[in-house]
Ligand SMILES: Nc1ncnc2c1ncn2[C@@H]1O[C@H](COP(=O)(O)OP(=O)(O)OP(=O)(O)O)[C@@H](O)[C@H]1O
């Protein structure tokens with residue numbers, strides 16, 4: 001896949017595919033905000049966690065490998081994750097994708113760039129204090145196997161150690177857009193809307209501590 005839709009090749013009309021990544025700690029509200037963004041701004045919402053859970057539910061060998069990793073709060077190898085994501089993107093007739101929960105580490109970034117030859121337009125970071133994320137996950141009640149305190153703590157550690165370096169990569173490229181996600185759903189969406197309405201020009205100034213979650 002490249003940054004132009006396959007079906008447009010040969011017609012002389014090549015449509016550029018727009019990608020926005022949405023990242024943030026576990027429970028920062030990625031899924032909640034993505035649903036609203038998709039509805040209001042016409043994006044196709046793909047949750048990478050959901051794609052991995054679908055693979056688990058398919059009963060495949062890859063699915064049982066993913067299940068063990070998820071239970072431990074760890075990250076699935078990027079070649080597996082990116083191939084599932086690439087397949088889902090190819091199946092959708094869309095030129096605007098909102099990719100929820102990706103990238104989670106620098107390997108995710110490199111594998112995505114290598115396999116798809118695409119880059120995100122920008123990356124939305126939902127920046128939320130850890131105690132608030134923990135409260136939200138413990139009361140989510142959706143039956144997720146990883147919503148227990150042991151796995152939640154492991155997921156926080158992975159976020160700090162593996163995801164934040166990927167956040168910093170996009171910050172250094174001027175592609176990071178950060179919102180305070182510790183507020184109510186409606187208030188967070190107001191900040192998110194401002195970013196999606198302004199598009200490219202709404203850049204954040206680099207800061208020493210790019211993330212509230214850093215201050216534990
Ligand atoms: N701003 C908010 N204020 C209070 N509760 C929220 C807010 N945003 C989301 N929630 C609730 O917190 C829980 C986690 O939200 P959500 O599933 O959107 O997070 P997430 O970032 O996608 O988490 P995960 O990484 O585990 O998939 C849900 O029960 C959701 O309804």
Ligand SMILES: Nc1ccn([C@@H]2O[C@H](COP(=O)(O)O)[C@@H](O)[C@H]2O)c(=O)n1
Nearest residue numbers: 048049069070073074075076101102104
């Ligand atoms: N890029 C990713 C995304 C997710 N995972 C694994 O799935 C779990 C759940 O993800 P959510 O986005 O639904 O929270 C996550 O804890 C990882 O185990 C992944 O490996 N790589």
Ligand SMILES: [Mg+2]
Nearest residue numbers: 030031049101
């Ligand atoms: Mg989610």
